[in-house]
Amino acid sequence: MEKLLLLGDEALAQGAIDGGISGVYAYPGTPSTEIMEFVQHSKQAAELNIHRVWSANEKTAMEAAIGMSYAGKRAMVCFKHVGLNVAADAFINAAMTGVNGGLVVVSADDPSMHSSQNEQDSRFYAKFAMIPILEPTNQQEAYDMVYMAFELSERLNVPVMIRITTRLAHSRSGVVRKAVTPQNKLKLPTDPRQFVLLPAIARVNYKKLLNTIPVMESLAEKSTFNxxxxxxxxxxxxxxxxxxxxxxxxxxxxxxxxxxxxxxxxxxxxxxxxxxxxxxxxxxxxxxxxxxxxxxxxxxxxxxxxxxxxxxxxxxxxxxxxxxxxxxxFNMEVYEGMPIPNVVRKRPPSLCTGCGHIDVYTALNEAIIDFGAGRVFADIGCYTLGALPPFNAINSCVDMGASITMAKGAADAGLVPSVAVIGDSTFTHSGMTGLLDAVNENSPITVIISDNSTTGMTGGQTSSAHGRILEICKGIGVHPDHIFVLTPLKKNHEENVRIMKQELAYQGVSVIIPQRECIQTFARRKKDEKKSSEE
Amino acid sequence: MKTDIILAGVGGQGILSIAAGIGLAAVKSNLHIKQAEVHGMSQRGGDVQSHLRISDKPIASDLIPNGSAHLIISVEPMEGLRYLPFLRKDGWLVTNTVPFVNITDYPETEEVIKAVEAIPNHIALNADAMAKEAGSSRSSNIVMLGAASPFIDIPFEKLEDGIRELFGRKGNDVVDVNLKALRAGREFSMKNR
Missing domain, CATH: 3.40.50.920 (Rossmann fold)
Incomplete structure (x- = not known):
């Protein structure tokens, strides 16, 4: 078989394709994003008609994968470690239902927090759920493990976790492939109540799960990976x-x-x-x-x-x-190389030149001066970089969607007005339900949904919002008089500041949607258009 | 043989195209390779690096141990200096002299170049100008790859094959410009090492 030069993430993707999956479900998150991207770009996956569309968040991804497993087919879910927090309810209970088609959960941990807010270890979750973990040491093992993981899952009747860390996820090496396993046929669970976790059934399932642990252990003892x-x-x-x-x-x-x-x-x-x-x-x-x-x-x-x-x-x-x-x-001597010369300056990541978020923060900083500092709750995405100079514009970044709910909580406490800054993809991931809470109490908050029509920080994946932010906000019940769609450009600065000031003063829920395409995806789109017009 | 290389630059400068060029050549030479990249947050204009390891024996770690890189290739003069703790005593720093300024406190270019020249084994070249001369200012990373080539234990022809494969889809003209850029970089290092 041919030898491919693959990232750890890509080796997992290829292993899953060759291992007979019918679908991948995922939400982008470093260092896991490239798994789904590889499947999306794979001709083989297209020919096999493998499901490969991004989900709105990790929980919906996990649940869809459980559904595919219920229907007898092999499914894989991928996310970063903190994504597993979002998916945890479904994840833990998937161990209780067991599987029909093989179910593999890839959780990509980020020790040293290269692109994350913590360095939690997904192995705790697998122990909590009482399911096996496979933890590859190299790209070949990543491929081999996911290839066999579906069979392991079906044999033990539990989901199997694959735990990978940033270093392996984003490192490339040679991988030799195996023969392609055909996909499972559509097949209902033998026991029609297997997935019905009513207490009486859950108790039976739980005993089965507990009884499987010794089998999992004995397989681990005999495993060639150990x-x-x-x-x-x-x-x-x-x-x-x-x-x-x-x-x-x-x-x-x-x-x-x-x-x-x-x-x-x-x-x-x-x-x-x-x-x-x-x-x-x-x-x-x-x-x-x-x-x-x-x-x-x-x-x-x-x-x-x-x-x-x-x-x-x-x-x-x-x-x-x-x-x-x-x-x-081991008390070995380590040569530490030459010191870094004093002339070297720090170079933190920054918003791209021409990015719409820059205009949003420039306007917000001006609009909010009279209301006082310390009231901007932001979220997870490129716009989190608004925490750094020259903007110094935000006061929080905790977890996906927390901007809106934290702003509401702070407003409940009397910090009025409170402001949320969230991106379009994060809004559809976990912001919509929080906005509903705010609408139900008409909380005095201003929600800025900075819509660049993509999931930017992870490299420009499709956003589940699909340009429907305005309709979604109306549907949730925000009063149409307090929803504004702006274009964050220098020429509109004064008008944008005026609207922000006006809505900050409003004692209820307002939503401001600055809408301008991410300049990275814009440049890529123009390049693709040029290429296709030349062809 | 074993060559451990740190590639340095700024997110968006495309250091991975250099890694891809070397990687293809290594695979063509039936060598083992591991290449750790930086994806995610730092790609937004932050400092980025890639650890590229090539060996005729299996490679254990994806990361190069401190003080053991044979080579630092930097597409920007300040960024190469950031990874000096990884360089072996007899290792080489091969750097572009054209600064990439996206921070307000970027030091005076002269100061940076002075620090580069203080490294005993260094090659400093204006890859941007050389790329332009070769026919495309976009080929400066390939000039850098050429400049690094005398320090990489892979036959030069394999690197040329790698370039052909990398740019083949873009047509013969693009391949030729990049081969020219590659050779110009190599020639500079041969003369100045």
Missing amino acids: RLSLSNNKKLGIIAAGIAHNYLMENFPDGCPHSVLKISQYPVPSSLVNKLYDHCETLMVLEDGMPVIEEMVKGIINIGKPIHGRLDGTLPRDGELNPAIIAKA
């Missing part, structure tokens, strides 16, 4: 999970002299951990993200042999691992 190699040197035993195993081996190019247990399939294979523990005098746990395995092995009582890792300071408590951090944990 590997225990015992060394004659009994001083130290190392548990290395996922990509941390790479950083370990990078420091021992001629082979690690210590005993090593590589873990890439969970539940944590306890018999292998016990073998390692019995064999060695001390243990060290290397894992990217939070100390999930380390806490399990060490426990609260912390008796027995010493266990080193993130909890005792052998490794940093937070942040992504790398080869140098591991080397230092």
Whole structure:
């Protein structure tokens, strides 16, 4: 078979296509976005008619995938770690329903928060839901794991999580493909009540799930993705999970002299951990993200042999691992290279020249002066960069959709007016329901939906709003006299400031929709149009 | 053989086209490759880097360990300096001298160039001017790839093949301009190393 040069994300996508999926469901989020994008650009996926349209949010994605699984077909859901919070209700209960067609959930964690607001570890969620996790160390494993994950899911009757971190998601390497598995046929669940989680049925399902855990464990113990190699040197035993195993081996190019247990399939294979523990005098746990395995092995009582890792300071408590951090944990000498010269300045990300959000913030900053500082609740997207100079325009960024509801809560507390700044894609993701809360109480808030008609920060994916923000707001019940559509351009600055001032003074819900296409997607569209007119 | 390369630039400058050129050549040479990229927030005009590793043996880590890169290729003079902690003692810094100014406190270009010249092994070239001379100002990254080529353990012909594959769809003229840019960069380094 041919060898492809693929990102970790792309290897997952190709593995799923070859593994017989009928649909991918996802909401964009770094570092997971490229999985869906790869499927969308794949000719093979188009020929196989695999579902590959973005969902409005992670919860709708997860639920649609459960529906596809119910109908007997294989489905994959992809999102970033915080997306799993949004999907959590459906995710946890999917373990209770079990599956019909294989169901794989890819959660992409972002240790060191390269593009995220926290570094939560998705493995906690899988443990909580009591389902297996596959955690690849390289692109080939990513491909192989997702390829077999659907069968594993069908065999165990649970969803399977694939946990990947930024570094592997966005790193490219050679991948060899396997034969294409045909898609499942449409087939209803054998038990018509399997997916009906009424308490009486849920209790039965829960016992089944609990009874499956030993099977999951025994599969993890036998898995070829997990590997225990015992060394004659009994001083130290190392548990290395996922990509941390790479950083370990990078420091021992001629082979690690210590005993090593590589873990890439969970539940944590306890018999292998016990073998390692019995064999060695001390243990060290290397894992990217939070100390999930380390806490399990060490426990609260912390008796027995010493266990080193993130909890005792052998490794940093937070942040992504790398080869140098591991080397230092082994007291190896690390050459730190040359220092960065003083002349080097920080270069934070910034809004693109010509971006419509710039005009929105310029107008808002002027309009709000008389009302006082500290009342702008923003959201997640390119416009979060309004927190940085020269704008210094926003006071919050918490989670998808929180701008509107936080503005409402602050207004309830007496901070009037309060302002929400949210993008079109984030609004349809999680802003609409919050706006309904505000409408129901006629809260004195001004909601600015800065509509660039795309999901910008993740690279310009289709926005579920599809240009219907105005209609949606009317439908939710915002009074039409207090909905304004503006064009955020310099020439309209004074008029835009005037409308903002007027609505900030209004003691009820107003929605202002500055609407101008993202300049990145605009440039791409013009280029595509030019290309197609030449052809 | 093993070559560890840090590619440096600013989000939007297209450092990944250099990585793609080297990557294709590495695959054509049957070498192992790992290439870690930056996607997401930093791509909006922030500093970005890519770790590119090529070896005839399997590669463990996607990240290059501190102090061990053979080469830093920077499409902008200040950005290459940011990654000096990754450079080996005998490693080379190959940088474009044309600054990309999108921050208000960007230092004086002379100061930046002085810092570049303080690095014992450096190649500094005006890739923008050389690209223009080769026929397209858009080929400056390919000039940089050419300038880096003497320090990468891959036959030059494989890099040329990579360029042909990369730009083949855009027609022969585009391929020729980029091959010219590639050769001009290489020639500069051969003369000045």
